[in-house]
Amino acid sequence: MSASISSLVKHPLVFRGRDHRHSADGNEVRLPFGQANLDKACAGGVPAAGAISIRALAGQGELQLLNNVLLQKAGTQKRILWLPNRLHLNPNWLSQTPYQQQSWVVNTTNEADALWACEQAIRSQACCCVVMYLAQIEPKAARRLQVLARQYDCLVVLVHPGNMGPGALPVNIDMALSFDARQWFVHLHRVSGAWPQQHIAIEHPLPASNSAIVNAFRHYSNNPATAIHEVS
Amino acid sequence: MHWLYLHFPRLQLDLFEQLHPEQTGPTVVIDGTNNTVCQLSAAAISAGIKPGMGLAEVTAIHAQTWIIEYSANSESSQLEHLATTLYAIASDIVCVASNGIAINLSPLVRYYQGLDNFMALCERTLTALRVHFQFGSGVTIEIARVLARSCVNRVEAEPDLANNHLKNCSLQATELPIKEIEQLNRIGIRTLGQLIALPLEEIGKRFNNQIITYLLAIKGVKQPPYSLFHPRKLFSQYLELPYAVESAPRLSRYISVVLTNNCAYLQKRNLATDTLQFELQQREHENLEFVVNAGAAHHHLSEWQMLIDLKLEQLKLDSPVTSLTLTCDQLVEFDPENLSLLQSTYSRHAENMLLGKLLARLGSDSVKTVEQVNEHRQDYAVQQTCALHNAPVNSEANGQQPAWLMVQPQPLTEQTQILYGPERVQTGWWDDHPVKRDYFLAVTGKGQRLWVYRDDQQHWYVHGYFG
Numbered sequence: 001m002s003a004s005i006s007s008l009v010k011h012p013l014v015f016r017g018r019d020h021r022h023s024a025d026g027n028e029v030r031l032p033f034g035q036a037n038l039d040k041a042c043a044g045g046v047p048a049a050g051a052i053s054i055r056a057l058a059g060q061g062e063l064q065l066l067n068n069v070l071l072q073k074a075g076t077q078k079r080i081l082w083l084p085n086r087l088h089l090n091p092n093w094l095s096q097t098p099y100q101q102q103s104w105v106v107n108t109t110n111e112a113d114a115l116w117a118c119e120q121a122i123r124s125q126a127c128c129c130v131v132m133y134l135a136q137i138e139p140k141a142a143r144r145l146q147v148l149a150r151q152y153d154c155l156v157v158l159v160h161p162g163n164m165g166p167g168a169l170p171v172n173i174d175m176a177l178s179f180d181a182r183q184w185f186v187h188l189h190r191v192s193g194a195w196p197q198q199h200i201a202i203e204h205p206l207p208a209s210n211s212a213i214v215n216a217f218r219h220y221s222n223n224p225a226t227a228i229h230e231v232s
Numbered sequence: 233m234h235w236l237y238l239h240f241p242r243l244q245l246d247l248f249e250q251l252h253p254e255q256t257g258p259t260v261v262i263d264g265t266n267n268t269v270c271q272l273s274a275a276a277i278s279a280g281i282k283p284g285m286g287l288a289e290v291t292a293i294h295a296q297t298w299i300i301e302y303s304a305n306s307e308s309s310q311l312e313h314l315a316t317t318l319y320a321i322a323s324d325i326v327c328v329a330s331n332g333i334a335i336n337l338s339p340l341v342r343y344y345q346g347l348d349n350f351m352a353l354c355e356r357t358l359t360a361l362r363v364h365f366q367f368g369s370g371v372t373i374e375i376a377r378v379l380a381r382s383c384v385n386r387v388e389a390e391p392d393l394a395n396n397h398l399k400n401c402s403l404q405a406t407e408l409p410i411k412e413i414e415q416l417n418r419i420g421i422r423t424l425g426q427l428i429a430l431p432l433e434e435i436g437k438r439f440n441n442q443i444i445t446y447l448l449a450i451k452g453v454k455q456p457p458y459s460l461f462h463p464r465k466l467f468s469q470y471l472e473l474p475y476a477v478e479s480a481p482r483l484s485r486y487i488s489v490v491l492t493n494n495c496a497y498l499q500k501r502n503l504a505t506d507t508l509q510f511e512l513q514q515r516e517h518e519n520l521e522f523v524v525n526a527g528a529a530h531h532h533l534s535e536w537q538m539l540i541d542l543k544l545e546q547l548k549l550d551s552p553v554t555s556l557t558l559t560c561d562q563l564v565e566f567d568p569e570n571l572s573l574l575q576s577t578y579s580r581h582a583e584n585m586l587l588g589k590l591l592a593r594l595g596s597d598s599v600k601t602v603e604q605v606n607e608h609r610q611d612y613a614v615q616q617t618c619a620l621h622n623a624p625v626n627s628e629a630n631g632q633q634p635a636w637l638m639v640q641p642q643p644l645t646e647q648t649q650i651l652y653g654p655e656r657v658q659t660g661w662w663d664d665h666p667v668k669r670d671y672f673l674a675v676t677g678k679g680q681r682l683w684v685y686r687d688d689q690q691h692w693y694v695h696g697y698f699g
Contacts, residue, residue: 059680059697063635079583084636090696093633094602105600106590117590124586179679206681207698208632208652208673 028193031155034068035202038186043193045069047172050192051146051156053137056177058161061204063131065177065186066157070129073155074099078128081106081121085114085133087161102128115141118156122148129155136160143170168196177204233455234337236351236387237376238358239366240314242271243307243331246363248300248474249273251486259298260290270302304330306472306555313493316463317361320500321353325461326373332380334373334458337387351387370394373458374407374449378424381405398450399425407446412439424450466561467497476515476552480544483512483553487540490558491533497560498531504566505529508536509559516551525596527587528580529564535585542592608657609667632673634683635699644684644692648674654686673698 032045039045046052046069056062063070074080082089082105089105097103108114111134121127122145130149137158149156158171168174168190176187184204188197240246244261258279261271267287269276279294290297307330315327324336335354337347344350358365368379369387371394379386379397382405388394401424403413415438421427427435428451436444448454469490477483487510498504506529512520524543526536590599632652653672660666669685676682681698 057678057680058636059634059676059682059699060678061681061698063699079586088637088639089602090633090635090637091602093635093699096633100602103602104587105602106594107598107600108594113594117594120589121586124582124589126583126586184679206651206673206675210652 031069031072033065035065037200038202041186041188041194041197041200042173042191046155047192048073048155049153050150050172051142051158052173052175053142053158053160053169053171054175054177055160060177060179061207062159062177064207065202065204069155070131071098073129074102076128077102079104079121079126081117081127081130083108083114083117083130083132085111087133111135111137115145118145119148122152122154122156125152125154127154129157131157131159133159133161135162137169139167139170146171233371234341234369235371235373235376236335236337236354236367236369237328237373237380238333238335238354239368239377239380240311240331240333240363241366242273242364243310244300244302244472245271245273247306247310247471247489250362251474251489255298257296257298258294259300261300261302262287262290263302300474303472303555305470307331309470309472313469314358314361314363315461316497317357318354319461319463321350321357326458327461328373328377328458332377333461334376337369347387347389368394368397370398371452372449372455374446374456375452377407378405378450395452399423399428401425403427406450408443412443466559466563467494468557468559468561469493470555470557472555473553476554478549478552480547480549481541483556484537484541484544486556487544487558488537490556491536491540494558494560495531495533495536498563498566502566503563504531505560505562505564507560507562508540509561511557511559512549512553513555513557514549514551515554520547520549520553522547523596525588525591527584527591529566530584531566535588539588539592542589546593608659609665632671632683634681634696637696638694641685641693641695644674644682644694646676648676648682648684650674650684657685671695 029048030042030044030046031048032039033042054062054066070080080099080103082094082103084105085108094100094103094105106114106117108117114132114134115137118130118132121130137160142158145156145158148154158169171190172192173188174190176189178185178187184202185198186200186202188194188200190196242261245259248259249255256275258276258281259273260269260276260281262268263270269281269283269285269290272281272283276294276297279297281290281293281297285293287299290299311327311330311333315325315333318333318335319325322335322340324339326334326336328334337350340350341347344353366380366383366385367387368376368382368384370376370379375394375398378401379394382397382401384397386397403416403422403424406413406424408416416422416427421430427447432444432447435447445454445456449456471486471490473486477486491508494508506526508524510522510524512522514520522543524536524539526539530536587599632655650672651674654670655672656668656670658668668688671683671685674682674684682694683696683698684692684694686692
């Protein structure tokens, strides 16, 4: 029995993930999103080493959702590599983030170069995190990045803007972000250490709103003592 | 004065054998001026080929002979490299013609406590460079040169003893013109001893002043003036390729030869560089120049080779390359970083290596650090992202900024709901690009957060996405 399993495991087409990064109590180190429902569904958060995939439309706030994870990875003081792949990252936005000093933005003209740069960044051990935007990625390429990222203790974030195709990628977490009426949801297609789940409700506030002004007007306009102008 | 002369009879062939160690067949170097063999390999000698044979004769003897055209530039460049290497062990060096180096032994005898010690070191240095050489010594460079060309391969402790060997040397080993040698042969003078025995007055009646000057040097009476060799303050080496190379990645093995010399040059002087400049001479097009940058200045051969290979993968040649030149002129003192033994997780070296790879493959402006751009018009901010190594700490916040910008704002075509704004931007009135816009955060039905603006014509545009 063990001999047959052994021969199966040695087959070149069989991928066997190796447990690599563990905390002192033997559990894999995970970085929480800061969203209670999502962290619970992900068995504590994002594994600190490996690849994750996010499918979201442009502007759905995928970086805002990942902000807590990126902040924790930035604590290692290693580089964060951005591979926007033909998109234009706003330098003013990045300069206002806490990990500005650690960030390198690498401009590539095609997806093959982006994948190559990502792999080099992982292998160099100079980067704690690589954020790469790709329209699509082959499962084979995703698995390659997953294995490398686990081996070299790096977090690879693959963002697929507009790609809502079926089928889970062989990465630690494969998730999709969606908006329905007034509620944001995360759909987990694949999670290492937990079962996939759909429709996980999350808080996903806007980066800015006029609500403070609107609320102030509502509050003070109804109070005759503080009302200066009549608000209809 | 006591001079050592090193004669390199087959410099171009030595270089070819270094570049193509797998080539074991007969190989000859042909002098293009008269189409005769001037250098030949051991295999060519075994095949029966002799120096001075014509091209047709060579191919008749052995049809598979590898033929290389003689290049004086290639030999000069190689000789300069040899002289630069020998400069580390000897001070007074003279490069003679394109294949000889003379070294003044007088100051070295005391420094090395004997000639044998220096000669052992010299022979070991030249053997390591994998060149064939012959040597001789004498009171003048001319005497040493004749003895070296006659394969004496001895250094006499007393320079006067060399005269005994000199007398037996053939006139062919001298620098006398062929016409004068034939003239002397006709009157029965075939060795240098016979020529030296003739009175100079009699020779002066029949030959010109140059011959007299040369004979005075051969007799050890007067040494003609030579300028001493001084190594360049920057590294530059020219390499003639044995055949035209059509594909850029195939240049790697040839570049590695000059690169090895470059790294050795830097290491011996405790120097480093972060820029190497290459010039490729193309057969049918203009020279192709390219630069390879590293993340930080260093002199490690394997790391430079890897960066160059990455660059060559991307390089497109217009026509086959016949020769190349490597120049390294941006030199800094090598200052290795002291790394902590226990800090194994992070290394500046790893970062520099990654940077070098990215620059080599993706281009010198592909990697950017971020800097807040002092410009409210985000159309210009996209093009003003700073270059590497110039990222200051960020300053004040510049309003609500989206993560992603569009290079050209697009008209807003879908229905959105405005949830934040306006933020008015009115600037650029002092240049030719005035802007007057009200920016808003708008959300689509799918939850996409758009950065939109309304211009003074009341037209709406999408300018970015909040990531």
